[in-house]
Amino acid sequence: MTPPGLTFLGAAGTVTGSKHLLEADGRRILVDCGLFQGLKELRLRNWAPLPVDPATIDALILTHAHLDHCGYLPRLVAAGFRGRVFCTPATKDLCSLVLPDSAHLQEEDAREANRHGFTKHQPALPLYTSIDAARALSLLQPVGYDRPVPLWGQTPTVEFINAGHLLGSAYARVRLDGKTILFGGDLGRYGRPVLPDPSPVAEADILLVESTYGDRLHEADDRGDRLASIVTETADRGGKLIIPSFAIGRVEEILYWLKRLEDEKRIPVLPVYVDSPMAIGALQFYSSRLNELDAEFSRLSDTVLSEQRGQTPGLRRVAAFATTRFVTVSSPQQSADLIASRQPSIVISSSGMATGGRVLRHLAATLSSTKNTVLFVGYQAAGTRGRLLTDGAKEIKLLGRLYAVAAHVERIDSMSAHADSAEIMRWLSGFSRAPRMTYLVHGEPAAAQALAARITAERHWPVHIAAHLERVELPG
Known part of the structure; x- marks a missing residue:
């Protein structure tokens, strides 16, 4: 044997x-x-x-x-x-x-x-x-x-x-x-x-x-200072902030920080879109299991439930993570409308390494303008578009064609889950x-x-x- x-x-x-x-x-x-x-x-x-x-x-x-x-x-x-x-x-x-x-x-x-x-x-x-x-x-x-x-x-x-x-x-x-x-x-x-x-x-x-x-070593936790600067500077330019994100896990932490920064009046109140059906589903699972999360969220369980009356069913299911102008984007048409919009906003979409998913169309629509920012918040494996962009690529292939990279490309490593x-x-x-x-x-x-x-x-x-x-x- x-x-x-x-x-x-x-x-x-x-x-x-x-x-x-x-x-x-x-x-x-x-x-x-x-x-x-x-x-x-x-x-x-x-x-x-x-x-x-x-x-x-x-x-x-x-x-x-x-x-x-x-x-x-x-x-x-x-x-x-x-x-x-x-x-x-x-x-x-x-x-x-x-x-x-x-x-x-x-x-x-x-x-x-x-x-x-x-x-x-x-x-x-x-x-x-x-x-x-x-x-x-x-x-x-x-x-x-x-x-x-x-x-x-x-x-x-x-x-x-x-x-x-x-x-x-x-x-x-x-x-x-x-x-x-x-x-x-x-x-x-x-x-x-x-x-x-x-x-x-x-x-x-x-x-x-x-x-x-x-x-x-990861960047020291700065209590959201860098994220606040990136959000504010992008908004001041009249641009969009695109955040490629892993659909499960990372979206929740991004929303935590955006909600906290907004509550502390450290960022402007902007529309925050989650354009990923899987991320929306994961948010609902996280919200239904607050007792399994960090103590801060475990304490929220009763408060969130008491505050949910009067909210729409969709928002009620993710209330613990929702900013003031929080919007979930489910249908392809809603996503297309968001991509076409030039309104200053924050868009969180998967995939986190820009290997696929709806974020590719958001990148195609925003990379060519210096007003916009692309923010990566997780590990970028060798060979992925995310790695190429964070390494300073001047052009990137998306959806079968090359796009010039004029947008600001930023990275925050402190949000890593590893x-x-x-x-x-x-x-x-x-x-x-x-x-x-x-x-x-x-x-x-x-x-x-x-x-x-x-x-x-x-x-x-x-x-x-x-x-x-x-x-x-x-x-x-």
């Missing part, structure tokens, strides 16, 4: 495509099932068959509902996976938005390729379909935090611990053959609005931890003993190398930087 081991099927040497295969006693557990994103060479991996037959995977664990952790699940189901998928209840809720939306985009990309001949395949097919996404959702089994449950029989067990990265996000603690393996997922941050701090963990035999920002190097080290300091091995995943090479050096120097732990498709045997 193959000795117990761990194979890094994704998020090794890069930040996307999280998939970690745990094998023991002739059984297989896949932890996370994410899409590769960014560079074409990475995206092509989504089309390659997995090194193992999906039908032989006994169970799957999702740490959270971001696409790079859950977006491959419909493809896995289409290829034969039939096991149960364990996740938190909020992750199940958010997956009900993320997976159908991703399937729709896959189908639309295939239709566009066939319509315009942008394909070497006849016909071009989607990576997966809406039917595959629906079948994937039917396999999700929600499990609350801090409650070990068996994956089959009595053991192994999985326990979800709040990671503070996204609504429903978790570390997955798997107990197997007397060992504790902690899959860190994405580690959240300390002292941030909206989400609670990442929960401490005392010990693990094997630890997988992200290294996304392993080589840097722990930086110091925050990772703070979290690791909570361990009462060193893991037998710590594997660094979910980071580009320079970031992983810097974090490995820091862990070695400060914690004196054994550390290994995971490589794509590498298999390691679990220490005895």
Whole structure:
């Protein structure tokens, strides 16, 4: 029998495509099932068959509902996976938005390729379909935090611990053959609005931890000063502020700060549009789970409910995040009207790295004017339009044509939902003993190398930087 081991099927040497295969006693557990994103060479991996037959995977664990952790699940189901998928209840809720939306985009990309001949395949097919996404959702089994449950029989067990990265996000603690393996997922941050701090963990035999920002520190929290300056300066120019945003998680923090700055009279009262059906759905889930958020929002639960009388149903569902002139944009026609408008406003739209979604049309309409500002508020992977713009590109390809970049391009890193190097080290300091091995995943090479050096120097732990498709045997 193959000795117990761990194979890094994704998020090794890069930040996307999280998939970690745990094998023991002739059984297989896949932890996370994410899409590769960014560079074409990475995206092509989504089309390659997995090194193992999906039908032989006994169970799957999702740490959270971001696409790079859950977006491959419909493809896995289409290829034969039939096991149960364990996740938190909020992750199940958010997956009900993320997976159908991703399937729709896959189908639309295939239709566009066939319509315009942008394909070497006849016909071009989607990576997966809406039917595959629906079948994937039917396999999700929600499990609350801090409650070990068996994956089959009595053991192994999985326990979800709040990671503070996204609504429903978790570390997955798997107990197997007397060992504790902690899959860190994405580690959240300390002292941030909206989400609670990442929960401490005392010990693990094997630890997988992200290294996304392993080589840097985030900007210090300035209580919204930079955002206030960007909003005010753009408004003074009579321009639009376009904020490409991850539809789930980041929109909530942006709205928190805009609402706070407006309440403190530090920015003008402008129309604030959220132009993303998925972001609107996520806002409603966040608003329905205020008790799972940061203490500031937990205290809001009763207040918000008492203030909701008389509001429209749509606004009532997101009242905790709504500014004075807050508008949700759902239909394509509403979005088109907003794009055509030259009224000074703030537009939040996905995707966060400008790889697709409605934000592309907003960028196409605003990049050529010096009045406007584009503000990025999250990680920009290599090869994405967001990375190109933040690196100073003078022109960018959007919707099949090149656009000159005259608008102001700004970046605020303090809103990142990923722990930086110091925050990772703070979290690791909570361990009462060193893991037998710590594997660094979910980071580009320079970031992983810097974090490995820091862990070695400060914690004196054994550390290994995971490589794509590498298999390691679990220490005895």
